[in-house]
Amino acid sequence: MAWRHIARTLLHGPATEPAPPPDASDIGALAARLKSAAFSRLGRSLSLRQVDSGSCNGCELEIQMLGGIVYDLERFGLRFVASPRHADVLLVTGPVTRTMHPALIRTWQATPDPKWVVALGDCAIDGGVFKGSYAISGGIDSALPVDLVIRGCPPTPAAILEGLCTLIEAHARSPLKSR
């Protein structure tokens, strides 16, 4: 009976929240910025590789929501890829546990240049509540050079979208540089 559900969608339109006028909300404003920055300057979309280096999985829950029909990340030209070799951006969550430290660095090494690192969530910024534990080396910057931080415990999907779009705009203003 799948056709009934599809027909309903056709009649009622998509559940995806429409991009509001640019100044009306974060998502709308950022979508507009992304159009001018990502598509004209970068000339392509950005591929994201998410890496959990020690999170409690709260951040993963909110990142997963981005792919759903409400936020529909792909309409912004952003998409998640399965391998760091396909990625432009590493989206890293959690404090860096000492046990994940080597795997995180290997993932970064496997990502081709130019690449950016986004530290997502309060733990990723400086270790968050786990600061001072014997089992962590600190925030993401204790292992990798960080280009952008997105705050929150966990950040909301709207805040994550906003952060990712900021990255694109920032890099559109300066020549692409490889590390």
Place this chain on the structure above:
Amino acid sequence: MNALALLHAAPTLPCAPFPRRLLSQQDWALLAAHLAAEPGLDLLAMWADPTHIHALFHDPDSADIIPVSTAVEVGLYPALSPARPAAAWFERMIRDLWGHTAADGTDQRPWLDHGHWPATPPLATRPLPNLAAPEPLEFLPFEGEGLHQIAVGPVHAGIIEPGHFRFTCNGETVVRLEIRLGYLHKGTLGLLRGKSPRAAARFAARLSGDSTVAHALAFAHAAEAACAVAAPPRAAHLRAVMAELERLANHLGDIGAIVNDASFPLLQARFAWHREAVLRTAHTCFGHRLMMDAIIPGGCACDLAETGPDAIALLLDTLQTELPGLIRLYDDTASLVDRMQGTGTLTPELAARFAAGGVIGRASARPFDARRIPGYAPYDRLDVTIPQFDHGDVDARVRVRLAELAETTRLLRLLLETLPQGPIALPLPMATAEGIGWSEGFRGDIWHWLRLEGGLITAAFLADPSWRQWPLLEAAIECNIVADFPLCNKSFNCSYSGVDL
């Protein structure tokens, strides 16, 4: 004398609400021997402190919960793993964190400790600097014609937590799966020490983010039991509202993720949409989408927003309108049901041996639910219905979740109708005592143990239900094809962070 008689004859130490039994090492060894012949007694958790080993048992006949301890002698204690296979991961964790070795344990390889910590064992009285270089993980040996191995992780292809899966395969068929975790070890138990329960609650709330409400609740129950106070009735009700919202959100997300792994994104899109609606409602009601830090020892940190009851009613109405159609779509899509039925079957015998809780247990004929046994307010007056299926495959686990969606919807409406007035939190006295707390999260029964001295935590353990579920995934995947692993894994949805501590 059998195991139960041995436990009941032992002297007790104060621990609320279940007195802790203290066995000599000889009696503990005897207990281990008796357990082998008495499969009925469930092992719920095992942990340690610098001087003792602790285990938590459940007697299904009397519904008793029995904590029991023995002193460690020259770094050794008799293993429980030969009689209770679920003890093996606990024993390996205990050696890594406290340095106590289970003599005759079935597996002596490290678990959480991959060789990267600066001092070991980290929770011992005097950890020693770790100067050795980390060694590669050692996996179970295999031999046989035509076998090959597939190594996956710790970094996975999806947006999930890190862990290592080592598949030994014969062609497409999985002969054995070995799971190695520990990558997310954040030292949570160490961070709890020296803090008041209120200050430590945020660590419990971050043991496993998807169960933040359930863990915060078990932690609050443990602290309140130790301090001999009970949260005010309104707080107990609000906690249940949060816990049921969390259950709703996670089950919706899980069902969607499972059908998506069988390549049916239409259903996933709708279930994820409803999940988003739950998260937004939670934000409206309690100011945070996951309701993190909303439960504190002594009560709740915030009251239900004025617009909360209407928001929840609207949420439930919308869900109940669409859900029957979605379930029909699941049932009517033969290609989907064909992927679900007979895949990843967990036999009731194995589920019982590991005392598997939650959805996994209920799909394999073990309807244990901590809301009923031992029970806690306000569920003791709600008469929770617990769904049960016996076929133990992916389909059964989906159907348990679907049945729980309906029950949770009913409970939420009932909770809102009967919400009492009054304060939402009490101060906790500075106690020197021990307490055990529990809650039923969306994954199953959670058990927390706390020892307080002068109001500060000196030792603690937080047991996620995944300890007794992960090893069963290794069993359920056997003889399935590699391509069905994501389906099986999602249908289990065990927590990595929750067991990595």
